Amino acid sequence: MEPLIRKTYVFFRNARDWVLAQFFFGFIAVLKLFPADSAIWFVSEAAKGLGMWYPRTKLARENLKLAFPEKSDEEIEQILHDMWRNLGRVAAEYVYLDEIFDFDEEDQSKGRVEIAGAENFESLKALDGPAVCFTGHTGNWEILPIGAAAYGLNITALFRPPNNQYMAKRVLSARTTSMGHLVPSKAGASWALANVMDEGGKVGVLVDQFFARGVEVEFLGRQTMANPLLAKLARQYDCPVYPARCVRLPGGRFRLEIEKPLKIPRNANGSVDVTQLTQDVNDCVARWVREKPEQWLWLHKRWRPNVMKKLAEQKAEKQAQKNARKKS
Numbered sequence: 001m002e003p004l005i006r007k008t009y010v011f012f013r014n015a016r017d018w019v020l021a022q023f024f025f026g027f028i029a030v031l032k033l034f035p036a037d038s039a040i041w042f043v044s045e046a047a048k049g050l051g052m053w054y055p056r057t058k059l060a061r062e063n064l065k066l067a068f069p070e071k072s073d074e075e076i077e078q079i080l081h082d083m084w085r086n087l088g089r090v091a092a093e094y095v096y097l098d099e100i101f102d103f104d105e106e107d108q109s110k111g112r113v114e115i116a117g118a119e120n121f122e123s124l125k126a127l128d129g130p131a132v133c134f135t136g137h138t139g140n141w142e143i144l145p146i147g148a149a150a151y152g153l154n155i156t157a158l159f160r161p162p163n164n165q166y167m168a169k170r171v172l173s174a175r176t177t178s179m180g181h182l183v184p185s186k187a188g189a190s191w192a193l194a195n196v197m198d199e200g201g202k203v204g205v206l207v208d209q210f211f212a213r214g215v216e217v218e219f220l221g222r223q224t225m226a227n228p229l230l231a232k233l234a235r236q237y238d239c240p241v242y243p244a245r246c247v248r249l250p251g252g253r254f255r256l257e258i259e260k261p262l263k264i265p266r267n268a269n270g271s272v273d274v275t276q277l278t279q280d281v282n283d284c285v286a287r288w289v290r291e292k293p294e295q296w297l298w299l300h301k302r303w304r305p306n307v308m309k310k311l312a313e314q315k316a317e318k319q320a321q322k323n324a325r326k327k328s
Helices: 002-031 036-051 056-067 073-100 118-126 143-150 165-179 189-198 229-237 274-291 305-327
Strands: 113-116 131-135 155-159 182-184 202-206 215-219 222-226 241-249 253-258
Touching: 002 073, 002 165, 036 073, 056 073, 073 143, 113 118, 113 143, 118 253, 131 229, 131 274, 143 155, 143 202, 143 241, 143 253, 155 189, 189 202, 189 229, 202 229, 215 274, 222 274, 222 305, 229 274, 241 274
Parallel strands: 113 253, 131 202, 131 241, 155 182, 155 202
Antiparallel strands: 215 222, 241 253
16 A cells, blocks of 8 residues: 555656646746846846745744844845845846846946956966865856856856756756756765866855755854865865855846955865865855845755754764773
8 A cells, every 4th residue: 555655646746846847837938028127027026025925934034033133123024025036036037047147348337247356267267177166045146157158167066956857857958058067966966076076177066055964164153064065075186166156236237256266274184174164165155145145045944953952962972982982
């Protein structure tokens, strides 16, 4: 009976995902009938209104209060409204990604995109060997790999595909055409990135989500767990690590910022200090979030007190066992 129940569950789940995917594809088709600016504005305003009713908005509100205890309730609510407006624009801009990447190298004020830290971009592009770039869910993070691909910087980006398998196939197909190479974040992803770096390639990763099997760091004043993959790659290949972000500007414009490579912390034996580098990366993202809190994705469970408590108890237990062995 159990296999039958499992098959029934899978059937209805797939049917649900197919229906949702068709609705999503239909929405995109309708959106494309309208001018980009009008469609993006409409979706952003709709998202601002509807998003406040989404259950996860409660989590976002709690996250904001944890990160900014000094802010008033009115300020928190304004950030939430602006966050949803930004997410609505991100969703709608996905339809027009190639169109909105409008960069005039002669006069950056004329196009939709301007670049800060062009000298860092050029140094990364000219680097003969592997490198790691990182960003967070700020502004429209989808613009960054398009900018890199458009100007001849071949970056293989690690991304999390949608849970809906039908959407995932379409999204991966569309992204691959405009964003260069992509690696879905699943089992074997770290090996895929390592293979790219073995050949002197550059990789890009999003680093601002909770990772239970990671290392403990401080993020926006609170303890959490972060993925050490970036730091481990930097240690394995002894390569530079570049921060990059997209900042949303007024008038439907963007600023792509490529910062100087981080100073790599090292242990006494000269190898990369994975824990400290992971902390430095999170400090960088925290700085971005503090500057533009309304442009960050607050819907993730970035801090998980129960998980952190359990991990602390396990750590204490291991230390107690270690001390007991020493005494015996």
